[in-house]
Amino acid sequence: MGEPAKLCVSNQKGGVGKTTVAINVAGALAARGRDVLFVDLDPQGNATENLGMMDAYDEEPPTLFDCLTDPEQRGAITDIVREHEEMDVVPSNIDMTAAEPELTLARRSGEQLDLLLDEIEDDYDYVLVDCPPNLGNLMDNALYATQNVLIPALAESTSKRAFELLFDHVEAIELDYDIEVHERGVVVNRIDVRKNQAQEMVEWINAAFDDVPVWEVRERAAIQKALAEGVSVIEYDPECDMNEVFLDIAANLDDQFGLGDAETEEVTA
Template identity: 65%
Template sequence: MDVLPSNIDMTAAEPELTLARRGGVRLDSFLQHIEEDPDTDYDYLLVDALPNLGNLTDNSLHATQNILIPALAESTSKRTFELLSDYVDVLEGDYEITVNEVGVLINRIDVRKNRTQEIVDWINEAYDDIPVWDARERAAIQDALDNGSSVFECRPESDICEVFLEIAERLDHQFGFPEPTTEPESDSELLEA
């Protein structure tokens, strides 16, 4: 697994993409190159996009044509969902593509705030046709970021690991990957164990 996470430095690419020929679809050709390279063997190519609407987002949505929507459990999220929906509609029309919503991940749920549960309920109602996962506010994610490691490595006991595994399992199902098995596939594997 290789990871190239988004970061604030990517905003420097925005003006270059705006001026570039076919700037809204540059990532698409890059990902096609990776998929065609015989030395790479990825089941998934995940694109972590910055939370802004512009050429970086255009590239991400055009190249993947799928979106796992991250959302904060805050009242401002309602307007953010509206803006994202409008933006995706325009992008689909401009590029004649369909962007599939594969799920919503509600982040940093602070169970101490009453308003938080109202927002979580609203998101679940608004997106009742796709999976919605809840990720409570956890220090485990920040610990992993601070340590430069996976949350599975840094804090495997955290309940956030279960949420991430549920997302992976659901995406495997949605995209037609076989369900992983922990049972031996043959008698010889059973004897070796």
């Protein structure tokens, strides 16, 4: 299949619905007929839980932690990948809480995820990495491995500072590794249209990111219910009006990565 499109979903500010965006974008790509590998790089394991794989979080070694921190165990990644009805998943694990200090000691500390993905990525159209909500070695690994970022944000003033911190970090990574990280879009998440500040921030974000797509996802109960059922909202509720947004993100990503037309499954948006 060749080299996949690789993308991380990243914002070091917690509570922005990062995992929700990541799962639903992955689900939308799958609905367009794409083969997706979802990597839960967050030691908290929210995506692992929301995809119905909480048992993997407590599994014995080898786990993602071992594959990421021990070069001799990289090959075990093929045994860790789990099948989900919409995508394949590399689940997080409780041992990942020790990954930050362990990676600090490693040679080529920011390149370990990239080396790990070399073992499995050729079977997929997309590799989508859900990042932890903080700046550190795991975030560095995600940015280096994918060199593409989709940024979830809230429609509130705290997002301005979060953008600044993220872009400062991205710039440092680009300089350190002589790479270019591409912004593939911003997803303004959980918008409450009743709040004036939300509308003002949506306008600010659209103006600030005039050269990349900005999508707006409004608060919907179906989105949270889908996560409780271990699937994307597209799989859970084909009638949800926000499906159209996630499917548009997927179509736009296909265009940006030059993947052409997909064999779209029957999806009602």
